Amino acid sequence: MKHQEEFSALVGDIHRQLDEFDQKGLSIVSSSSFQTQSIPLLHILAQYHKPIEVVFLDTGFLFPETHAFRKQLVRELGLHVRIERSDIPHSQQKNSEGIFYYNSDTDYCCHLNKVIPMDRVRKEFDIWISGVRADQSATRASFDPIMTADDGKIRYHPMLYWTSKMIYDYIKEYDLPKHPLHDAGYKSIGCMPCTVSWADEMNRDGRWAGQSKTECGLHTELK
Ligand code: SF4
Numbered sequence: 001m002k003h004q005e006e007f008s009a010l011v012g013d014i015h016r017q018l019d020e021f022d023q024k025g026l027s028i029v030s031s032s033s034f035q036t037q038s039i040p041l042l043h044i045l046a047q048y049h050k051p052i053e054v055v056f057l058d059t060g061f062l063f064p065e066t067h068a069f070r071k072q073l074v075r076e077l078g079l080h081v082r083i084e085r086s087d088i089p090h091s092q093q094k095n096s097e098g099i100f101y102y103n104s105d106t107d108y109c110c111h112l113n114k115v116i117p118m119d120r121v122r123k124e125f126d127i128w129i130s131g132v133r134a135d136q137s138a139t140r141a142s143f144d145p146i147m148t149a150d151d152g153k154i155r156y157h158p159m160l161y162w163t164s165k166m167i168y169d170y171i172k173e174y175d176l177p178k179h180p181l182h183d184a185g186y187k188s189i190g191c192m193p194c195t196v197s198w199a200d201e202m203n204r205d206g207r208w209a210g211q212s213k214t215e216c217g218l219h220t221e222l223k
Helices: 004-023 036-047 064-077 106-122 164-173
Strands: 028-031 053-057 080-084 127-129 146-148 154-156
Touching (some): 004 028, 004 036, 004 154, 036 064, 080 106
Parallel strands (some): 127 154
């Protein structure tokens, strides 16, 4: 288990990187899905000496517990959260047979509800921080801590080399809360139609069960 001094050093590195961006006059935004695994990054950003806006993508299909958890964290950590939603109403998120895209075309559903709204925000800022980790998937393992997109926008992944164990050690060390559904067997908590409860906490198999899909597109399309 890492001790507080070791975590302090890692947090210091992240804050120094943020200072470097700030000194260059670069604007910064973060995003979070407000899961248990999101907490260390949110805690680290909350401790930074300048407020950093955290984007929460409200697909309209999230668990009520996720909204409650977000509100709890805003109160307890003093976060600055910005909620973004798709411009396309749910009534228009169905295929020609009237089946919701979350049941007929999950890639398109994620594109409408996550990728487009996040892309809109991303274009307003120079740096986009997200909490992706290399141990979550092969796709994420191929990422670099800092990546520049074709349009010059920068993605910063401060948690990239943190392991799942470090995440939970950090939560324990700083006595931080867990998502209300965490102990009910939901380890990767996204939208209700696409989340199952039997997930192995070491990976993201808790979503899109039965499909080869492992990413919502935020970290594969917005590069
Ligand atoms: S996770 Fe499921 S419900 Fe949520 S946006 Fe993606 S496909 Fe739609």
